[in-house]
Amino acid sequence: MTLIDEIRAIPFEDHHVHAPEKGHELDIPHFRRPFTESALPEVWAGPYGSQLAYRWMIRELAKLLDVEPDEATVLATRNAYNETAYHRMLAESINLGDSYADYLFALDASFSPLEWSELLGRRVHKLLRVEVFVEQQWESCPTLDDALQQLTDEITNAPPAELVGLKSIAGYRVGLDIEAPSASQRRKAALSYARFRQDKADGRPARIDDKVLVDTIVWTAFEAAAPKALPVQFHVALGDDDIVLTKNDPSLMRALLKHEPFRSVPIVLLHCYPYHRTAGYLATLYPNVYVDLGLTIPNIGHGSARVLAETLELTPVEQLLASTDGHMIPEFQWFGVHVWHWALDKVLTELIDDGVIDASEALGIASAAMRDNTRRIYPVSANG
Numbered sequence: 418m419t420l421i422d423e424i425r426a427i428p429f430e431d432h433h434v435h436a437p438e439k440g441h442e443l444d445i446p447h448f449r450r451p452f453t454e455s456a457l458p459e460v461w462a463g464p465y466g467s468q469l470a471y472r473w474m475i476r477e478l479a480k481l482l483d484v485e486p487d488e489a490t491v492l493a494t495r496n497a498y499n500e501t502a503y504h505r506m507l508a509e510s511i512n513l514g515d516s517y518a519d520y521l522f523a524l525d526a527s528f529s530p531l532e533w534s535e536l537l538g539r540r541v542h543k544l545l546r547v548e549v550f551v552e553q554q555w556e557s558c559p560t561l562d563d564a565l566q567q568l569t570d571e572i573t574n575a576p577p578a579e580l581v582g583l584k585s586i587a588g589y590r591v592g593l594d595i596e597a598p599s600a601s602q603r604r605k606a607a608l609s610y611a612r613f614r615q616d617k618a619d620g621r622p623a624r625i626d627d628k629v630l631v632d633t634i635v636w637t638a639f640e641a642a643a644p645k646a647l648p649v650q651f652h653v654a655l656g657d658d659d660i661v662l663t664k665n666d667p668s669l670m671r672a673l674l675k676h677e678p679f680r681s682v683p684i685v686l687l688h689c690y691p692y693h694r695t696a697g698y699l700a701t702l703y704p705n706v707y708v709d710l711g712l713t714i715p716n717i718g719h720g721s722a723r724v725l726a727e728t729l730e731l732t733p734v735e736q737l738l739a740s741t742d743g744h745m746i747p748e749f750q751w752f753g754v755h756v757w758h759w760a761l762d763k764v765l766t767e768l769i770d771d772g773v774i775d776a777s778e779a780l781g782i783a784s785a786a787m788r789d790n791t792r793r794i795y796p797v798s799a800n801g
């Protein structure tokens with residue numbers, strides 16, 4: 418067996434992914450949509466379909482579907498498939514293991530974890546998006562203290578099978594320089610929550626995006642996660658344009674990283690590009706920091722081998738995690754795994770050729786990134 422065949426034989430545990438949206442038949446703008454997080458409709462309809470990664474996905478799908486590699490043909494062929502058969506075929510062709518879904522993202526539009534699990538024929542584990550969970554409690558929780566207690570109870574009381582980790586989108590909303598809230602900041606956070614709640618009650622569009630409030634929620638989530646050693650994922654670096662990219666630099670997370678009582682919590686830095694080297698550096702300082710390249714890998718396509726090689730310059734092998742950040746369309750997860758396989762093979766083959774590692778170490782590195790590290794840090798049983 419060649420190295421890439423051996424890599425493909427390892428089930429890919431996708432530790433950061435979202436269920437695709439419902440509705441099997443897609444048009445071209447929808448098919449292209451996961452390749453940008455722009456909020457501008459003119460971008461969705463525009464030229465980003467010429468990105469090389471998207472073209473590569475079309476080419477690979479054409480091979481799988483045994484049709485000509487053009488966008489319209491591939492789209493028509495996949496639309497004509499039976500939905501369940503199509504999801505299964507994609508999952509089988511990449512040897513997909515379990516999926517770990519951040520399921521409070523695009524909640525109404527997407528399959529539930531259970532529905533998606535049935536489509537895939539595989540387990541789907543759940544991670545709680547903490548800021549959105551608190552937003553959802555506004556009717557039953559009159560005060561911030563009530564909402565934080567609700568969050569703590571949800572994390573503390575959830576059986577392992579029901580909750581395998583937490584997710585924070587602080588990076589999107591306020592930035593990653595999260596601090597322990599002081600007494601006066603907690604008072605400000607309580608007022609901010611009251612304003613948010615009033616907006617909801619009055620029917621105005623509202624979300625939690627005030628720094629003191631987000632910091633308080635994240636800190637509370639860590640206090641609840643620490644006794645269970647429950648992993649907390651952070652959106653890091655590339656994504657949408659909600660805030661400036663430089664506030665998504667993981668080196669801003671000093672307060673969380675240096676806080677000794679939180680050292681039991683695996684802190685998972687998602688996506689990371691273009692801060693993947695910074696993330697690797699942090700992983701050398703803190704044993705509970707894990708570096709992921711989800712979303713990055715499918716988006717940068719042919720650049721993924723270079724970025725993976727750069728990530729491995731400092732990141733300890735035990736602290737590298739592979740995910741896709743699949744969302745919207747099932748093909749994005751499929752393509753993400755495909756590119757991971759390609760990049761791992763390319764990088765590891767070069768390292769073998771250069772005499773840095775041997776073939777068995779190469780397989781160990783692929784296995785650690787794609788499966789073993791994920792199974793070690795998330796509270797998921799190996800079978801059943």
Ligand SMILES: [Zn+2]
Pocket residue numbers: 433652687688711712742
């Ligand atoms: Zn993500």
